[in-house]
Amino acid sequence: MTATAHIPVLLPECLHLLQPRTGGVYCDTTVGLGGHAEALLEASGPDGRLVGIDRDPEALVAAGKRLARFGDRVTLCHGELQDVVEILDALGLLDDGVDDAVGGVDGLLADLGVSSLQLDSPERGFSFQRPGPLDMRMNPDAGQPASAFLAGLSEKELTRVLRKYGEQPRAPRVARAIKQYLDDSDETDTAGLARVVAAVLPARRPGTVHPATRAFMAIRIAVNDELGQLERFLERFVRVLAPGASLAVITFHSLEDRLVKRRFARLSQVAPDAPAGLPLTEAELGRPQAELLTRKPLRAGDVELAQNPRSRSAKLRGLRYLGSQVAA
């Protein structure tokens, strides 16, 4: 798949939430193949800036090609979602430095999960359709490949991973099949793993996804610590937003969406960190740090679903940062 063939998910909805403006500074924390970033740069022209972050060096090469026409309006950084404060601070975009960060950028985007480039490259180990190494790391230079991760887990631990991240039916049976495959085979690959998983699950009915889909998703989420990254990002992102700036987050998994929903609800409450039961004055209560831009997550409509099946499980939530918590 080429970078230009990639279709960004829920693009008009993201632009609506982020309201890019001429001269604004935006950060796409998961720049991928640069689809959303390109639209943000177009909408903030002629002089808006975009910082694009990705943990996958190959994604940055693809994004670099797609965004080359915007010249020095674009800065691409190899890094992780959870480190957004440090990355933007190193670029001089935070007024008060990393410890006491005061915003910041005019809009922040996170489009989580894997890119079509990763899924469609068998050598990256995400694909169960074509054989590839059991890797699945978004950053191939960090952490453990799936083969080592799986080898280090007991059957019971693997069952838990499959249940928690994949809601895998018959998880103990699938875990046993995977462990046996790893123990008995001289050479392992993604196609072999998919085959042994499918062999212990009911046959695929027409129109349904491959039986190994859930197991692959669960292993990928664990290998890349995707929920841990998101949690740490959600704890800190407010520090990089200028007052009035928004965050838009696209998730593809109910556990991710739950984390976003809870954190957004908390930030949009009055005095979320006040000790329970203490009477507070109006000034102490202040006003909420943020306001919800989406009460319910936005989903792809029929036209987008027909063009881009990947959008099927996408959920988009938005939040606007209002400024410091306590009223002046």
Ligand SMILES: C[S@@+](CC[C@H](N)C(=O)[O-])C[C@H]1O[C@@H](n2cnc3c(N)ncnc32)[C@H](O)[C@@H]1O
């Ligand atoms: C769904 S794709 C983004 C597609 C992009 N919005 C576009 O329009 O081309 C997700 C990207 O986020 C990256 N990614 C996922 N989790 C990340 C994390 N914790 N830190 C940095 N990058 C991450 C992946 O490597 C992948 O390239």
